[in-house]
Amino acid sequence: MAGSRGAPPEHWRLAPRLVGMLWLGVACASLLCLLRCCGSEGTQSFGLSRAEAPLGEGQYGGTEAMGDADGRMMVRRRRRRKKRSAGDGEDADADGSAEEKDWRAARRLPHALIIGVKKGGTRALLEFLRLHPDVRALGSEPHFFDRHYARGLTWYRSMMPKALDGQIVMEKTPRYFVAAETPARVHAMSRDVKLIVVVRDPVTRAISDYTQIASKTPGIASFESLAFKNRSLGLVDSLWSPLYIGLYAQHLERWLAYFPLSQIHFVNGERLISDPAFELGRVQDFLGLERIITDKHFYFNKTKGFPCLKKAEGSAEPHCLGKTKGRTHVCVEPEVIRSLRLFYHPHNLRFYQMTGMDFEWK
Numbered sequence: 095m096a097g098s099r100g101a102p103p104e105h106w107r108l109a110p111r112l113v114g115m116l117w118l119g120v121a122c123a124s125l126l127c128l129l130r131c132c133g134s135e136g137t138q139s140f141g142l143s144r145a146e147a148p149l150g151e152g153q154y155g156g157t158e159a160m161g162d163a164d165g166r167m168m169v170r171r172r173r174r175r176k177k178r179s180a181g182d183g184e185d186a187d188a189d190g191s192a193e194e195k196d197w198r199a200a201r202r203l204p205h206a207l208i209i210g211v212k213k214g215g216t217r218a219l220l221e222f223l224r225l226h227p228d229v230r231a232l233g234s235e236p237h238f239f240d241r242h243y244a245r246g247l248t249w250y251r252s253m254m255p256k257a258l259d260g261q262i263v264m265e266k267t268p269r270y271f272v273a274a275e276t277p278a279r280v281h282a283m284s285r286d287v288k289l290i291v292v293v294r295d296p297v298t299r300a301i302s303d304y305t306q307i308a309s310k311t312p313g314i315a316s317f318e319s320l321a322f323k324n325r326s327l328g329l330v331d332s333l334w335s336p337l338y339i340g341l342y343a344q345h346l347e348r349w350l351a352y353f354p355l356s357q358i359h360f361v362n363g364e365r366l367i368s369d370p371a372f373e374l375g376r377v378q379d380f381l382g383l384e385r386i387i388t389d390k391h392f393y394f395n396k397t398k399g400f401p402c403l404k405k406a407e408g409s410a411e412p413h414c415l416g417k418t419k420g421r422t423h424v425c426v427e428p429e430v431i432r433s434l435r436l437f438y439h440p441h442n443l444r445f446y447q448m449t450g451m452d453f454e455w456k
């Protein structure tokens with residue numbers, strides 16, 4: 095007993111060493127784990143650095159992708175297209191496209207904006223353009239330059255879909271065209287950004303606009319009563335939003351204070367319906383894109399009464415725009431329509447002069 099009390103058993107003597115080794119093991123494992131975590135963060139932040147780094151030269155197409163690189167972009171695009179054609183149909187995934195998963199894809203500020211006009215056909219144009227493999231477009235309207243400017247460009251960029259180098263990033267917010275503060279703000283983002291305006295007969299546009307407002311505003315006064323300050327005197331209320339938006343020349347003037355006409359492309363809203371492939375051809379040229387969207391992509395849907403897509407982006411199904419596009423307009427007295435045509439006539443002529451295009455609105 096005395097002997098056993100004086101000399102502890104062998105495993106007791108080893109215990110401190112065992113505990114030490116155990117601690118060492120735990121420490122090593124933690125260190126390894128830490129290193130692995132840091133490694134993956136490193137990779138992630140590398141991926142993010144392109145998207146989240148502060149704005150600088152070449153961050154968005156204004157300098158890098160659009161300004162100097164039309165030729166270079168085409169080469170890159172063709173290379174990508176070759177790759178794509180090998181596995182067509184595999185592009186789309188739950189995120190919208192394979193680009194979203196490509197580590198080289200990054201969120202960039204837009205290279206092109208559809209700035210107007212409300213009810214001109216902006217949704218149709220955007221949906222059609224999305225068919226192009228070199229276009230990445232935001233589906234919703236971000237209203238950054240008119241409503242959310244205080245959120246800053248980092249927020250704006252975070253809204254954009256991921257895009258590969260050479261792809262054109264776009265968004266549409268039709269209110270930009272008429273919001274007075276927008277041209278200066280867009281210019282501050284990029285002086286090279288390409289601008290697209292879909293225009294439509296301002297009288298039809300006003301009725302379409304009112305039809306939409308009326309659908310959301312039960313008990314709204316009639317179009318006829320809202321359109322005039324004094325109907326018996328024939329005094330049109332040009333500040334009433336559905337009519338104000340149609341003063342295209344006036345709005346365009348504000349944009350021309352910041353951008354040359356060559357940087358603004360006008361889409362004929364009527365022809366976008368009667369011949370979408372023609373208008374899409376012109377838009378693709380303007381954006382420096384290969385003409386990929388052609389008449390093969392469209393069919394006329396008799397029920398809808400509008401052109402629809404044979405296949406929507408990322409789907410094999412035919413696709414028409416929703417119920418709020420192409421709806422039946424409210425009836426407006428012919429005499430009021432005549433007055434509005436007279437009212438718009440000088441404004442339209444000025445718009446034709448400024449753009450060098452005759453839209454032939456009555």
Ligand SMILES: Nc1ncnc2c1ncn2[C@@H]1O[C@H](COP(=O)(O)OS(=O)(=O)O)[C@@H](OP(=O)(O)O)[C@H]1O
Pocket residue numbers: 211212213214215216217218268302303366367400401402415418419420421
């Ligand atoms: N393919 C096709 N399908 C359906 N609708 C088409 C199409 N192409 C152009 N349009 C016209 O687009 C008009 C709606 O314009 P917007 O998309 O600019 O409206 S909005 O400002 O975004 O609310 C919409 O106006 P309304 O007809 O007055 O509803 C259409 O005339």
